[in-house]
Amino acid sequence: MINKKNFFSITKILLVVVLFTVNLSSCRREVEKSKSVDECLEKQSALKFDEKIPQRYTVTSTLYNRDMEGNIVSSMQIKGRFSRLVEDEEVRCRWSDVRMFSTRDTLGEFPDGKKLDYMEGFSYSLSEEILTEDFYIDFPEEDRTFMKTLIWDAPWIEVAYVGIDNIEYDKPFFSADLESKDVKVQNFALLKTKNLKLNWTGIAKRNGEICALIEFKSLSNPVESKTDILSIKGRTCCWGSFWVSLDDHQVEYAVINEDVIMEMSLSGNPLGQVLNMQREVVFNKVK
DSSP: OOOHHHHHHHHHHTTOOOOOOOBOGGGHHHHHTTOOHHHHHHTOBOOOOOTTSOEEEEEEEEEEEEOTTSOEEEEEEEEEEEEEEEETTEEEEEEEEEEEEEESSOOSSOOOOEEOGGGTTEEEEOSGGGGSGGGGTTSOTTTHHHHHHHHHHGGGGGGGGSOOSOOOBTOOEEOGGGSSEEEEETTTEEEEEOOEEEEEEEEEEETTEEEEEEEEEEEEEEEEEEOSSEEEEEEEEEEEEEEEESSSOOEEEEEEEEEEEEEEEETTOOOOEEEEEEEEEEEEEOO
16 A cells, blocks of 8 residues: 555645545446436445556646736647556656647647657656755756656646545535645745645546546645745645546546746846746546
């Protein structure tokens, strides 16, 4: 059995929300036969996950930097294939076919972008080591910040394996484990998680699977970073949804949104620049 205490530590550092769900697998056939949702909810029980089943996702991370009038200053999209499996009671992560495209233009759709060969087959154990600079020492310096963000996004999927079975339908739940926590990322930033709320809002269909729909939000989280060259101070808001299959109890689809308002100042320049960074991260399960 995987050590869940370690996973809670990882979620705190990466602003990963803990997913709490309920098991509706016994009702799946009733839903498919068009019986009432109320009947299904009356028979709810604890949703159990088989954490040793290998999971594979396409991950798409889209970033927009905007000025305070909403104009796009720059944008970027990173796509890749992400695998999660358990070996010797450790969660292993693996990336392949990672591509990145950046531009200063306003785009409706992004092209595939340049393939990053150094990410092909890149694998590691999911641990706090991914928060250290040494972990990225072999990455090209110009890509390092963006690859950190991509790798830090991956543990969002872990929320399905560290949940506690106490959320109820349409009743907001606040996680004490992620309430007002200080988060330190080496040589990067100090984050504070605040007021994490989860809510099971309904039943939906995704990838041909009947799913429990779990929504979450964590608003007004302070962020601060200071180096010899650059200082950043602001706040970040996170919200999104998880689609959890009622058949195999795995995350079929996830959308995570982040909005960051920050003031950025260069060393020796008393005038700061205010920027707005918006991100959307999508996990789509690969069959």
